[in-house]
Amino acid sequence: MEVLTPKEMGQADRLAEQAGRSLWHLMQAAGGSVAREALARFPDRRSVAVLCGPGNNGGDGYVAARLLRESGLAVDVWRSAEPKPGSDAARAADAWKGAVGALADFTPQADMLVIDALFGAGLARDLDGAEREAVERVKAAGSVVLAVDLPSGVSGSSGEVMGEALQADCTVTFFRPKPGHLLYPGRALCGEVVVADIGIPAGVLADIEPQLWANEPAQWRHALPRPKNIAHKYQRGHVAVFSGKMSATGAARLSADAAARAGAGAVTVLSPPDAMAALATHLTATMLHRFDAPEDVLAFIKERKVHAAVCGPGFGTGEKQKAVVETLMHESDVPLVIDADAITVLSQDLDCFLAVRNSGEPTLVLTPHEGEFGRLFPDLAENKTLSKVERARLAAARAKAVVIYKGADTVIAASDGRAAINTNGTVWLATAGSGDVLAGLVAALLGQGMPPFEAACAAVWIHGQAGQREGFGLTAEDLPQAARKVLAELISR
Known part of the structure; x- marks a missing residue:
């Protein structure tokens, strides 16, 4: 299986859009994949907290939150910042009809499922502020964590921890794994990794020409x-x-x-x-x-x-x-x-x-x-x-x-x-x-x-x-x- 850098994954998204798969539809598919894994793997968790960042990773989280609530679960959303107006993430946030709390006020519990949709593979800075404090609280509480794309704080390029990072029980990523899923310490922090098909045509790889693989x-x-x-x-x-x-x-x-x-x-x-x-x-x-x-x-x-x-x-x-x-x-x-x-x-x-x-x-x-x-x-x-x-x-x-x-x-x-x-x-x-x-x-x-x-x-x-x-x-x-x-x-x- 090819392994894509965050930059190459962004290119795959754009090529998929050119092939007729809009970023909005990819976001719906990504959020749906997260919701399915949450229901299949953690059916005993009746309380779900979805932590959303301001970008597309947060958009995936809003979609997952809506689908999980429609499935009958008690779902709360907490965010660090609002999505950029007019973005697909903002559209996903608008489709979420429940309340949204400030991430700084989030209090995790040991018996809840935390869906980490703060930052994905493209994180380029150390976690700080409300995001870092929330990560530290989740770790201290011992909550079960399902990460979207990558545990927040793990570099998608190197697997290194950027200031602080969550320990996930399961990570759902999309289309192809990233280096951060396979290189330590990220590999250990991801838990089990699920690579979900969200409709990106495999043919886009011919244009990307990746030069990194999982050794199989x-x-x-x-x-x-x-x-x-x-x-x-x-x-x-x-x-x-x-x-x-x-x-x-x-x-x-x-x-x-x-x-x-x-x-x-x-x-x-x-x-x-x-x-x-x-x-x-x-x-x-x-x-x-x-x-x-x-x-x-x-x-x-x-x-x-x-x-x-x-x-x-x-x-x-x-x-x-x-x-x-x-x-x-x-x-x-x-x-x-x-x-x-x-x-x-x-x-x-x-x-x-x-x-x-x-x-x-x-x-x-x-x-x-x-x-x-x-x-x-x-x-x-x-x-x-x-x-x-x-x-x-x-x-x-x-x-x-x-x-x-x-x-x-x-x-x-x-x-x-x-x-x-x-x-x-x-x-x-x-x-x-x-x-x-x-x-x-x-x-x-x-x-x-x-x-x-x-x-x-x-x-x-x-x-x-x-x-x-x-x-x-x-x-x-x-x-x-x-x-x-x-x-x-x-x-x-």
């Missing part, structure tokens, strides 16, 4: 690798994974196992001399190859036809490791997943590495978590005016890479501006080694020929789904096998 299989399933019956193991993709020293081989083994479980026909762990014995003890289906110097790496990649590589999990950050990363960045054209320690190495001289890597633009996937992102792109991380999606896009454009900006709301961004917000992450993935598995999944899909952006999106979703299925108590060692099952189901469909 429909976006990339068509590109999943499906090997031919006559394919041999190297035609199914050869993935190289770089290991660190003897005491830190576990991370590379997790990446290698994930790559194999995700369909790579061959996986080789490249090991420094001192780690060979430790790795040989644990590896069975995965091959093992020793390297002493960066030149050995280049020779292996060429001779053994490596299709993708993972560098970073448990790799180390010393001078020898830096030389290998530099060689991979400068002299190899193999698709490369840079994770963990390799990100730290890269951040020490990012401009130098990327300047050379960008000259040929081979495939590069960076997988930073919040702290690593700050080391790689400190100016972007410190810019609080940017949303997580905007930071990821700018980073991807600068690095000419696909960036997997990890977290509870992982964002995947390509250098051409495409981006996706993942929606199936789980707290159970917050465990040591989880990121190493993700790096291996990405490399496996790249090695089998999947386009970089789609491979990154698929790997993140599969990783999240595997984490959800395993649930409480999972360790990173559980994830490769769980991911295999998820991927097998996707391909079998």
Whole structure:
């Protein structure tokens, strides 16, 4: 599903109007959707308070209030300001025949349903005055809240809280979700999100050309690798994974196992001399190859036809490791997943590495978590005016890479501006080694020929789904096998 910024949503409204759906009719449909959800979800709430702002969000609230009263509920309307004369919101307010109280006088109760129609996704300032005080009173009272479009105080662009924000039990938005529904903390404040059809033709998206999606299989399933019956193991993709020293081989083994479980026909762990014995003890289906110097790496990649590589999990950050990363960045054209320690190495001289890597633009996937992102792109991380999606896009454009900006709301961004917000992450993935598995999944899909952006999106979703299925108590060692099952189901469909 496409995700629209508030600006793009405004464009969708205008295009719908040009197609014959007036803003007045859209408002009636939006208010009707809110009323239906209120009746269906909260039938035990006999008292309803509708809080209306001065704009179109408030207009939706007036429509919902009228329909709920017509359904037999006790409904009161409270507003912060009158709508602009002649506007659709003013017309909706005129159609409401009940009393209207001043928002400053509103006293919420724990047993009432509060419909929050103060501000929607387009809010561009911090909540203050009567609106903020009303929000604080609702939170203190513990009222059930149904938000119209977005909980008031949540930025539709970034999901950030603008001064103060309501915690909704349910949010009804229209046509398409907004970034604020999917990015934290807004994602947590929305409760369950219902995307209502209010009659905007889907065809308007062709004119808007959105570049942001919720990360779902429909976006990339068509590109999943499906090997031919006559394919041999190297035609199914050869993935190289770089290991660190003897005491830190576990991370590379997790990446290698994930790559194999995700369909790579061959996986080789490249090991420094001192780690060979430790790795040989644990590896069975995965091959093992020793390297002493960066030149050995280049020779292996060429001779053994490596299709993708993972560098970073448990790799180390010393001078020898830096030389290998530099060689991979400068002299190899193999698709490369840079994770963990390799990100730290890269951040020490990012401009130098990327300047050379960008000259040929081979495939590069960076997988930073919040702290690593700050080391790689400190100016972007410190810019609080940017949303997580905007930071990821700018980073991807600068690095000419696909960036997997990890977290509870992982964002995947390509250098051409495409981006996706993942929606199936789980707290159970917050465990040591989880990121190493993700790096291996990405490399496996790249090695089998999947386009970089789609491979990154698929790997993140599969990783999240595997984490959800395993649930409480999972360790990173559980994830490769769980991911295999998820991927097998996707391909079998």
